[in-house]
Amino acid sequence: MEIQLKRGLLDVCVLAAIKNEDSYGYQIIKDISPYVEISESTLYPILRRLETSELLTVRSAEHNGRLRKYYHITQAGLDRIEAFKEEWKEIMMIYKFVTKEGKEDE
Amino acid sequence: MNKEQLLNALKERLAGLPEEELKRSLDFYSEMVDDRVEDGLSEDEAVAGLGEVKEISDRILEDIPLKKIVSEKVKKIKPERKLKGWEIALIAAGSPIWFPVGLALGITAAVLALTFYFVFWILIICFYVIDLCLVLGGICGVVMGIAAFAKGLGQYGFILVGAGLFCAGVSIPFFFLCNIIAKGMLKLSKSIITGIKSLFVRNKKDAEADRRNESKNESGSKTAGDKEEEPAAKIEDKTVITGDNKEQPVI
Numbered sequence: 001m002e003i004q005l006k007r008g009l010l011d012v013c014v015l016a017a018i019k020n021e022d023s024y025g026y027q028i029i030k031d032i033s034p035y036v037e038i039s040e041s042t043l044y045p046i047l048r049r050l051e052t053s054e055l056l057t058v059r060s061a062e063h064n065g066r067l068r069k070y071y072h073i074t075q076a077g078l079d080r081i082e083a084f085k086e087e088w089k090e091i092m093m094i095y096k097f098v099t100k101e102g103k104e105d106e
Numbered sequence: 107m108n109k110e111q112l113l114n115a116l117k118e119r120l121a122g123l124p125e126e127e128l129k130r131s132l133d134f135y136s137e138m139v140d141d142r143v144e145d146g147l148s149e150d151e152a153v154a155g156l157g158e159v160k161e162i163s164d165r166i167l168e169d170i171p172l173k174k175i176v177s178e179k180v181k182k183i184k185p186e187r188k189l190k191g192w193e194i195a196l197i198a199a200g201s202p203i204w205f206p207v208g209l210a211l212g213i214t215a216a217v218l219a220l221t222f223y224f225v226f227w228i229l230i231i232c233f234y235v236i237d238l239c240l241v242l243g244g245i246c247g248v249v250m251g252i253a254a255f256a257k258g259l260g261q262y263g264f265i266l267v268g269a270g271l272f273c274a275g276v277s278i279p280f281f282f283l284c285n286i287i288a289k290g291m292l293k294l295s296k297s298i299i300t301g302i303k304s305l306f307v308r309n310k311k312d313a314e315a316d317r318r319n320e321s322k323n324e325s326g327s328k329t330a331g332d333k334e335e336e337p338a339a340k341i342e343d344k345t346v347i348t349g350d351n352k353e354q355p356v357i
Contacts (some may be wrong), residue, residue: 025134026141040138041162045169064144068137095323 007046010038013083014046015055015077022059022070047071055080109139112153119163122307123170124178131166167303179306230291233284236276244274 013036017028025043032038050056055077060067107115113132120128135156152279156162188198197204247270254263266276 015229024141025138026145040135040156041165044134044162045165048130048169066137066140067133068141069133 006036010036010042010046011050011080012052014036014043015073015081018056018071018073019078019081022072024068024070029072050077107147107153109136109153112139112156112159115159116163118308119159119304120166120307122175122179123166127170135162144316163304164300167300167307170303172299172303175303175306226291226295230288231286237281237284240273240277240280244270244272244277246270247273 010032013032014028017023017031023031025040025047029040029043035059046057047056049072051058053076054074056074057072058069060069062068090098113136116132116135117128120131125133138151138156139149142155143149147155214331247266247268249270251263251268251270254260254266
């Protein structure tokens with residue numbers, strides 16, 4: 001997949017992974033991995049970016065005697081997911097158009 | 107490589123980053139290793155699964171603006187001792203000399219950077235222009251060739267049409283070659299920028315020590331240098347906890 005496109009999609013994936021409950025880095029990777037390839041070195045800048053643009057907040061909590069960072073989605077983050085769904089409808093229309101043309105050729 | 111070694115390697119590569127940014131990255135990767143170990147992997151496996159150290163540090167650098175890195179570097183260069191009165195006087199007196207020199211050096215560096223940037227893009231454009239010329243040349247050749255035929259200059263017509271078709275034919279693979287070159291150049295420029303960033307950020311002494319260690323390690327175990335850093339690393343880990351919640355957004 002094109003890098004730029006994938007980058008944008010991964011942002012939304014990470015937001016979706018923390019939508020229902022707060023999650024931590026490793027869990028986010030495990031949740032997303034079955035759907036799209038993501039590594040730790042890709043995740044780190046994404047989380048950093050999302051935090052800077054205030055789509056999520058971070059808190060540290062103790063786990064097994066060490067600290068773990070938990071990520072919490074903000075309202076702006078939820079809005080971003082909704083915006084993505086809207087955008088996707090347009091993309092699906094384009095997809096329909098592209099594939100329809102294919103059938104007419106046959 | 108174990109966790110300690112990974113964190114030290116990262117620290118060395120990212121030494122010039124703002125403290126807070128460095129701690130954050132180290133924390134993240136430390137947590138990642140711990141979570142993987144908790145999931146049943148050995149520490150070495152966990153670290154190996156995270157990928158190359160260079161890859162990790164490059165990803166971190168990519169997202170931090172060059173401006174921030176440079177200004178951090180400048181902050182760290184600040185003289186460690188206070189200047190004496192006569193030194194200040196001397197510097198002030200010498201300003202007619204060093205000020206223009208410094209200014210000239212600065213301007214030269216800026217102009218060089220700008221030139222490099224322009225040359226880079228113009229080079230890419232040139233390739234496409236060449237391709238366009240081939241296409242146009244091809245069309246002209248064919249048209250002129252036909253015109254030559256019409257005028258009864260058959261032999262020139264053949265040459266013109268042939269050359270025209272040749273140009274047009276070459277232009278097609280050349281176009282794809284252009285695309286490959288452009289893509290390669292873009293990749294190159296990206297890695298040059300990351301390279302510049304890591305030049306600023308890398309701790310030189312550590313890098314040299316590391317190189318020496320590497321050659322030693324081939325025969326023996328880790329050197330004392332790594333162990334000395336241990337306590338410092340732990341202290342830093344603790345400070346992260348408090349600084350955590352009041353982070354400033356990156357500019």
